[in-house]
Amino acid sequence: xxxxxxxxxxxxxxxxxxxxxxxxxxxxxxxxxxxxxxxxxxxxxxxxxxxxxxxxxxxxxxxxxxxxxxxxxxxxxxxxxxxxxxxxxxxxxxxxxxxxxxxxxxxxxxxxxxxxxxxxxxxxxxxxxxxxxxxxxxxxxxxxxxxxxxxxxxxxxxxxxxxxxxxxxxxxxxxxxxxxxxxxxxxxxxxxxxxxxxxxxxxxxxxxxxxxxxxxxxxxxxxxxxxxxxx
Numbered sequence: 001x002x003x004x005x006x007x008x009x010x011x012x013x014x015x016x017x018x019x020x021x022x023x024x025x026x027x028x029x030x031x032x033x034x035x036x037x038x039x040x041x042x043x044x045x046x047x048x049x050x051x052x053x054x055x056x057x058x059x060x061x062x063x064x065x066x067x068x069x070x071x072x073x074x075x076x077x078x079x080x081x082x083x084x085x086x087x088x089x090x091x092x093x094x095x096x097x098x099x100x101x102x103x104x105x106x107x108x109x110x111x112x113x114x115x116x117x118x119x120x121x122x123x124x125x126x127x128x129x130x131x132x133x134x135x136x137x138x139x140x141x142x143x144x145x146x147x148x149x150x151x152x153x154x155x156x157x158x159x160x161x162x163x164x165x166x167x168x169x170x171x172x173x174x175x176x177x178x179x180x181x182x183x184x185x186x187x188x189x190x191x192x193x194x195x196x197x198x199x200x201x202x203x204x205x206x207x208x209x210x211x212x213x214x215x216x217x218x219x220x221x222x223x224x225x226x227x228x229x230x231x
Contacts, residue, residue: 004136142203160219
C-alpha cells in the first residue's frame with residue numbers, strides 16, 4: 001500500500017537519495033529543508049510518516065519531534081530520525097523525545113524502506129474491513145466509495161479509529177481533536193459526532209461510533225455494519 005512520506009532535511013542530496021528509494025517503493029514523497037517549512041506541509045497535507053534530520057537549520061530535529069508530540073493533531077504521527085549522529089546517547093535522546101526509530105547515515109535502500117514499513121505497521125490503526133483512512137489525501141473510503149467529511153469530522157474519526165474500543169470523554173476529545181487551547185463547550189463534541197455519524201450512515205458504518213452513557217464515545221470495529229445500499 002502506498003504511503004505519503006515527508007522528508008525533513010536541509011541536505012538536498014539526502015532528500016534526493018531517500019526520495020528516490022521511497023518513490024521506487026511506490027510511495028509519495030514531499031520534502032522540507034527546515035522545521036518551520038515542515039510544519040506548514042504537515043498542516044496542509046498530513047503525511048503518513050515523517051523522516052527528519054537532527055541538525056536542521058533553526059529548530060533542531062530533536063526539538064521538532066518534541067513539538068510534534070506535544071500537539072494533539074500530530075501526537076500520533078509516525079516519526080523517524082535519520083541522522084549522521086551514531087552515538088548511543090544520541091539515539092536514546094531521540095527515542096525518549098518521541099522518535100519511533102533511528103536510522104543512521106549512511107544507509108542502504110533496503111534498510112531504509114524496511115524501517116519505514118516497520119514503523120508504519122506499528123502505527124497503522126487496525127481498520128474494519130471496508131473502511132479505510134488515506135491520511136496523505138485526507139480521504140475516508142468505504143471500499144471504493146469516498147465518504148466526504150469536514151476537517152473536524154475527519155480528525156475525530158481518525159483519532160477514534162487509532163484507539164479502537166477505548167472510551168474517550170468529551171473533554172478528552174476536545175483536547176485531542178481541537179487542542180488544549182480550544183475553549184469550547186463539550187456539546188460541540190456531540191454536534192460533530194452527529195455529523196460524523198450522518199456522513200457514515202449511507203455506507204452502514206455509523207453504528208461503530210458508540211455512545212457510552214455517562215462517559216463519552218468510542219469506536220467499535222467489531223460492530224457489524226449495515227448492508228451497503230446500491231448507489
